[in-house]
Each structure stands twice: as structure tokens, then as C-alpha cells.
Amino acid sequence: MDRIKEKLAKQKADLDVANEKIEELESKIKEYEAEQTKKEGEISSLTSKNTQLEADVEKLEGRLTELKKEADAGANLGVTSDNLQRKVTVLEEEAETTEKQLKETIEKLRLTDVKAEHFERKVQSVEAERDSWEKKYEEEVEKYKKAKSELDELASSLENL
Structure with a gap:
């Protein structure tokens, strides 16, 4: 077992x-x-x-x-290449001319901006001067009205005498 x-x-x-x-x-x-x-x-x-x-x-x-x-x-197509080269040259010249014109236009625009700023300052100066004159005018009108009122009072008191 x-x-x-x-x-x-x-x-x-x-x-x-x-x-x-x-x-x-x-x-x-x-x-x-x-x-x-x-x-x-x-x-x-x-x-x-x-x-x-x-x-x-x-x-x-x-x-x-x-x-x-x-x-x-x-x-x-060598001939075609020459033609294309000439076209490229012409296009480059046109691009240079256009670039020159663009620079001139930009310069003119800059000058115009400078002039516009100058005239804008001048307008502001003239407006300030106008405002000053209007204020003086209003003061003078007030003085005139006051003097006229005093004169009318004086004339009226003289008539009463």
C-alpha cells in the first residue's frame, strides 16, 4: 500500500x-x-x-x-528662352519704374500728411483765437448793455428833475 x-x-x-x-x-x-x-x-x-x-x-x-x-x-527652344529672357528684362525694368513711382507717390503722400497736420494745427489756433474774440465780444456786449442801462437810468432821473 x-x-x-x-x-x-x-x-x-x-x-x-x-x-x-x-x-x-x-x-x-x-x-x-x-x-x-x-x-x-x-x-x-x-x-x-x-x-x-x-x-x-x-x-x-x-x-x-x-x-x-x-x-x-x-x-x-533656345530661341524661346532668349525671348523669355528679354521679356523678363522688360518686366524687371517696368517693376523698377513702378517701384520708383510708388516711392515718389509715398513721398508726396507723406508731404501731404505733413501739410495736413500743419493746417490742422493752424485751424486749431484760429479756432482758439476766434473763441477768444467771441468771449471778448460777449464781454463788450455785456458792458454796452450795462452802460446803456445806466445811461437810460440817468436820462430818466434827469427827466424827472
Whole structure:
């Protein structure tokens, strides 16, 4: 009976070891599956990127062909280049003339602003002088009314005498 118990204990220990080993292996399987999923995603991404790059290469090859044709045609267009250069020169001269006119206009505008400020100050000065004269006029009118009133009183008192 002891032998059976020993055998059972040994089998139980072996079973525990086997279960631990199974758990370790299942854990490793999960890690490998996660890594595989990650790698599959990377592969998918790289495949997509590769497809895009191949399409870009095709476009660039087509563009290169077009540019070669244009370069060949451009060799024949040397005269056109000279014409364009002359047009550029004319446009640059026009731009310089326009810039000069703009500077002159800005200077005239600045001078006009200075004159406007001068006249504005002069108007303010004249308005202040006008206000002063109006005040003096009102004071003189008051003096006149007062003197007339006194004169009328004096004339009336002389008549009563």
C-alpha cells in the first residue's frame, strides 16, 4: 500500500511538474502568437509600403521619360528662352519704374500728411483765437448793455428833475 501511495505521490508530483510545464508552454505559445501577429502586421505594412513605392517608381519613370522628351524639345527652344529672357528684362525694368513711382507717390503722400497736420494745427489756433474774440465780444456786449442801462437810468432821473 505504501508503494501505491508512493507511486500516486510520484505520479501527482509528475502531474504537477507536467501542469507547470504545460502552463509555461501555453504562456510561450501566447507570446509567440502575439509576436506572430505583430510580425504579420509589420509584413502587411511593409507590403503596402512596397506596393506604394513600386507605384511611385512607375510614376517617376514616366515623369523621367516626359522630362527627357521635354529636354529634347527644350534644346529646340533656345530661341524661346532668349525671348523669355528679354521679356523678363522688360518686366524687371517696368517693376523698377513702378517701384520708383510708388516711392515718389509715398513721398508726396507723406508731404501731404505733413501739410495736413500743419493746417490742422493752424485751424486749431484760429479756432482758439476766434473763441477768444467771441468771449471778448460777449464781454463788450455785456458792458454796452450795462452802460446803456445806466445811461437810460440817468436820462430818466434827469427827466424827472
